[in-house]
Amino acid sequence: MSTLVKNIVRFALLILIQFFVLDKIHLHQMVTPYIYFLFILWMPFKFNRTLQMVLAFALGFTLDSFRHSPGFHAAACVLIAYIRPFIINVLIPQEGADSNYEEPGARSMGGIFPYLVYAGLLTIIHHGWLFLLEALEFGNGWYFIVKTLLSTIISLALIFITELLFSRKQKFRTNTV
Amino acid sequence: MRNIFLFIRRYFNFLFFLLLQVYCIYLIINYNTYHQAVGSAYMNEFTGSVNKQYNKVDNFLQLNKSNEALKKENEWLRNQLKANFENPDTANLVITDSIPFDTLGNKRKWLYQGAKVVSNSVSTQNNFVVLNRGAGQQLRKDEGVIDSNNGVVGIITEVSENFAVVMSLLHRDSRISGILKNDPLGGGSIVWDGKEPNYLSFINVRKSARAKRGDTVITSGITPTFPYGKMIGVIDQIYPDKSTNNFVIKIKSAANFYNLQYVYAIDNAQKDEINRLLEKAKSKINN
Helix, strand or coil: CCHHHHHHHHHHHHHHHHHHCHHHCCCECCECCCCCCHHHHCCCCCCCHHHHHHHHHHHHHHHHHHHCCCCHHHHHHHHHHHHHHHHHHHHCCCCCHHHHCCCCCCCCCCCHHHHHHHHHHHHHHHHHHHHHHHHHHCCCHHHHHHHHHHHHHHHHHHHHHHHHHCCCCCCCCCCCC | CHHHHHHHHHCHHHHHHHHHHHHHHHHHHCHHHHCCCCCHHHHHHHHHHHHHHHHHHHHHHHHHHHHHHHHHHHHHHHHHCHHHEECCCCCCCCCCCCCCECCCCCEECEEEEEEEEEEECCCCCEEEEEECCCHHHCCCCCCEEEECCCEEEEEEEEECCCCEEEEEEEECCCCEEEEECCCCCCEEEEECCCCCCCEEEEEEEECCCCCCCCCEEEECCCCCCCCCCCEEEEEEEEEECCCCCEEEEEEEECCCHHHCCEEEEEEECCHHHHHHHHHHHHHHHHC
């Protein structure tokens, strides 16, 4: 599957799953499971940063349109799309791994632990920014902190399960051919 | 000037990021203008159409539940019908309990009880329908059963605690009394010859009756099982019986026995009394 088709399918599927499955589950008022931003986590290395932000904005704006909320998710998605390259630069181990593999994953980042840190950081930033914006609008501080932490744990669990269920085959490519 | 361009080029990503963030926050703060934001109307149209598709699937999955709810409501509505109450001819009515009477003093005669079909057959010579409602849910032997379109299905022959067995019209021993809707003189019996499901025979109809193809045959109301006017079927073919003075009429049943789902059993509240009276009369003749 070409990168374009793969990403379009991912975009559509993740939005549909987020809105029609996860949003229908009412676990607790403090816990909102999110998985749609996995699209941003899995975006290929080779996309340039402007494109990443535009795609992230489109993703967030689509979910906002479904939920009829103004701009919350778009803001959070743009933030993690902006921060993503920095985190990848810090975490990626050997020189040139981002050109040998297509997209971030346990294998391309050199182990489960760096990938977990990558996913965890982006998740907590996404949730933090999202709930902070919501808290500024509606609520108080404690509510924000507890909700961010609990939702991050649930979302990470969901991401972990998704990774196990849909293992992405990462091919090793060299530029030396 | 050149420096400004250089600056923008150098920090383009950061500036672009800031721009998007500011736009998002602008949307959040001015929630009302969000609806006028560029593309928002199109997105609304798009999400609306996706939601509609989802709703179709959701509705389909809920069909069972909504059927159940409709059945309950129908049962309740049918019990409100005026035709189910009889006006007694005397002013000295002894009221013992308010349940069988409505507020006008009419006595309830017919009570509809909804039930779901759990098993049904059409292929054998003697077909039965099994309902998921039995003696524990107030069904009794010899109650008439109709489907949701008022078409006669059969008569209850057995009841257990939670289930009832209905002898369908498609049974060799089934025999109920019918009448032509257009001509009250054209009465007879409905039987089944065991050949073709959904086609019944209307026998013992006098040749003087005005019967023609397409006429409706309804229950006569002379037995305590069915009220007057439940639809049995529509005349398909008419043959004169050469040996007698009667017609043999082939009718297409009103109930579709191939897909019975929800039915109503009709309880006659006066049946016990009528039967007791009949027994008494019979025993007097015998003595």
